[in-house]
Amino acid sequence: MANEHTDHMQWFMNDRFGMFIHWGLYAIPARGEWVRSLEKLTAEQYEPFFREFNPIKYNPREWARAAKAAGMKYAVMTAKHHDGFCLFDSQLTDYKATNTPAGRDLIRAYIDAFREEGIRIGLYYSIIDWHHEDYPHYGDKIHPMRDNDAFIDKPIDFDNYLTYMHGQVKELLTGYGKIDVMWFDFSYDDMTGEKWRATELVTMMRAIQPDIVIDNRLGGDKKSAQPEAFAGDFMSPEQLLPAEGIVNEAGQPLPWEACITLNDHWGYCSGDTNYKSPKTVIRGLVECVSKGGNLLLNVGPNAKGQIPPQSLDILADVGRWMDDNARSIYGCGPSKLEKPEWGRYTQNGNLLYAHIYDRGMGPINFRGLQGKIKRARLLADGTEIKVETPWNAWEYPLDAFISFSSAELPDDIDTVVELELISD
CATH class of the missing domain: 3.20.20.80 (Glycosidases)
Structure with missing residues (x-):
C-alpha cells in the first residue's frame, strides 16, 4: 500500500x-x-x-x-x-x-x-x-x-x-x-x-x-x-x-x-x-x-x-x-467517532479517551455508545465513573451517559475519562 x-x-x-x-x-x-x-x-x-x-x-x-x-x-x-x-x-x-x-x-x-x-x-x-x-x-x-x-x-x-x-x-x-x-x-x-x-x-x-x-x-x-x-x-x-x-x-x-x-x-x-x-x-x-x-x-x-x-x-x-x-496521548490516535461537542476523543485499541473541556448542563453524552462501554474511570486517579442512562434521556436510546457530582469539572484544563469498550 x-x-x-x-x-x-x-x-x-x-x-x-x-x-x-x-x-x-x-x-x-x-x-x-x-x-x-x-x-x-x-x-x-x-x-x-x-x-x-x-x-x-x-x-x-x-x-x-x-x-x-x-x-x-x-x-x-x-x-x-x-x-x-x-x-x-x-x-x-x-x-x-x-x-x-x-x-x-x-x-x-x-x-x-x-x-x-x-x-x-x-x-x-x-x-x-x-x-x-x-x-x-x-x-x-x-x-x-x-x-x-x-x-x-x-x-x-x-x-x-x-x-x-x-x-x-x-x-x-x-x-x-x-x-x-x-x-x-x-x-x-x-x-x-x-x-x-x-x-x-x-x-x-x-x-x-x-x-x-x-x-x-x-x-x-x-x-x-x-x-x-x-x-x-x-x-x-x-x-x-x-x-x-x-x-x-x-x-x-x-x-x-x-x-x-x-x-x-x-x-x-x-x-x-x-x-x-x-x-x-x-x-x-x-x-x-x-x-x-x-x-x-x-x-x-x-x-x-x-x-x-x-x-x-x-x-x-x-x-x-x-x-x-x-x-x-502515547500510543493513541483518532477515534472513528465524531468529535463530541464537549471536547475530543483519542483512542488506543479498545481504550477510548474522552477529553472533556466543557461541563455543560446535565450529564455528559457519549453519542452512539449505549451498551458498548465495559467500564469508565477518571484517568487522573482511577476513580470509577458510573455509565448509566438518566431518567430524562429516554429519547436517546443509542447514547451512553456519565454524570459528575460537581457543577465544575475535576480538571478545567482537560478532564480525561478512560472508557474501556466492549470488544466487537
Missing part, C-alpha cells in the same frame, strides 16, 4: 510529543531567528555575534530534564539554521561554535544529555545558508543581500554549495551515533526537490542510518500515491493545526507533526512575552493526537544558553497534566 507506515515510523507515531529547540547567534540580538534576513544585515554587521557567542549557562542536561518532565519523548535541535552558523564541530567550515568563545561542540553536548534522559534525538538542518559564498545572494527571495546591488554580479558555484551541504549532513549522521529524526528546512519557489540533489541526499542518508525519520521539506509530493524518495516520512504543518487529519490523494492517513512556538518566535526574542497558556498547549497536543498527528513544541534559549523561565513554567504545568493523563 502506498504511504504505508513502515516499522521505522512506529515510535514516532507512538510518542506524539517532542521538543523543538531553536538556538544560535540570533539569540544575542534577541529579535528572532530571522533577524539577519529581516533587517538585511551584512556579513560584517552579523559578525560581532559570532565573535561574542559565549553561552556560559548552557547546560543541556537541564533542558533534557525539563523536556522529560513535560512528557516529551523526542527532541529536535538546530544544528545549523539559515544564517549558516553551525552548533556542531563541522570539518567543512570555520563558521561554528568551536571557533567562538563557546569553544565546544554544542550539538554533541545536547545529544549526550538527551540520550541520558532516554529522549530520542533529532537534528534540524537548514538547507538554506546565508553565510556560504556559493549560496544565491542577490535576487534570492529571502537572502539578507537580496536587494544589495553590490552582489548583482557575484559569481556562485551552487554545486559546490550542494557538496558542502551534503557533506555536513553526512557529518551529522556519522559523528554522533544513532539519529532518530532529521528535520530539514526548507524548500521554496524553484529551490526544491532535485535542486538540492534530494534523491542523492536521501539515498546517502538511508544507507548510513536506515531507520532515520525524515521530514517533507526537501520538497516532493508526500500526498501522491507514489511520493518521491525525498518526499519524507511525515508532513510538517507550521504554526497551525490542520482542520482534519492529513491524508494522501487516496484518502489514506499520513503521519504528520505540527511545529508550534510557545510565543511568537522560534529563536529567542526578549521582547516577545505572548506565551501560550498550559491549557492551550495541552489542548493543542490533544487535538494533534485526535487527528493522528504529533506536536513539536518549540523553546528558544537565550544567549547565555538558558530556556526562558516562562517556557519552563509552561512545560512544568504541561508535565503535571501529563503525569496523570499521558496514557491518553
Whole structure:
C-alpha cells in the first residue's frame, strides 16, 4: 500500500510529543531567528555575534530534564539554521561554535544529555545558508543581500554549495551515533526537490542510518500515491493545526507533526512575552493526537544558553497534566467517532479517551455508545465513573451517559475519562 507506515515510523507515531529547540547567534540580538534576513544585515554587521557567542549557562542536561518532565519523548535541535552558523564541530567550515568563545561542540553536548534522559534525538538542518559564498545572494527571495546591488554580479558555484551541504549532513549522521529524526528546512519557489540533489541526499542518508525519520521539506509530493524518495516520512504543518487529519490523494492517513512556538518566535526574542497558556498547549497536543498527528513544541534559549523561565513554567504545568493523563496521548490516535461537542476523543485499541473541556448542563453524552462501554474511570486517579442512562434521556436510546457530582469539572484544563469498550 502506498504511504504505508513502515516499522521505522512506529515510535514516532507512538510518542506524539517532542521538543523543538531553536538556538544560535540570533539569540544575542534577541529579535528572532530571522533577524539577519529581516533587517538585511551584512556579513560584517552579523559578525560581532559570532565573535561574542559565549553561552556560559548552557547546560543541556537541564533542558533534557525539563523536556522529560513535560512528557516529551523526542527532541529536535538546530544544528545549523539559515544564517549558516553551525552548533556542531563541522570539518567543512570555520563558521561554528568551536571557533567562538563557546569553544565546544554544542550539538554533541545536547545529544549526550538527551540520550541520558532516554529522549530520542533529532537534528534540524537548514538547507538554506546565508553565510556560504556559493549560496544565491542577490535576487534570492529571502537572502539578507537580496536587494544589495553590490552582489548583482557575484559569481556562485551552487554545486559546490550542494557538496558542502551534503557533506555536513553526512557529518551529522556519522559523528554522533544513532539519529532518530532529521528535520530539514526548507524548500521554496524553484529551490526544491532535485535542486538540492534530494534523491542523492536521501539515498546517502538511508544507507548510513536506515531507520532515520525524515521530514517533507526537501520538497516532493508526500500526498501522491507514489511520493518521491525525498518526499519524507511525515508532513510538517507550521504554526497551525490542520482542520482534519492529513491524508494522501487516496484518502489514506499520513503521519504528520505540527511545529508550534510557545510565543511568537522560534529563536529567542526578549521582547516577545505572548506565551501560550498550559491549557492551550495541552489542548493543542490533544487535538494533534485526535487527528493522528504529533506536536513539536518549540523553546528558544537565550544567549547565555538558558530556556526562558516562562517556557519552563509552561512545560512544568504541561508535565503535571501529563503525569496523570499521558496514557491518553502515547500510543493513541483518532477515534472513528465524531468529535463530541464537549471536547475530543483519542483512542488506543479498545481504550477510548474522552477529553472533556466543557461541563455543560446535565450529564455528559457519549453519542452512539449505549451498551458498548465495559467500564469508565477518571484517568487522573482511577476513580470509577458510573455509565448509566438518566431518567430524562429516554429519547436517546443509542447514547451512553456519565454524570459528575460537581457543577465544575475535576480538571478545567482537560478532564480525561478512560472508557474501556466492549470488544466487537
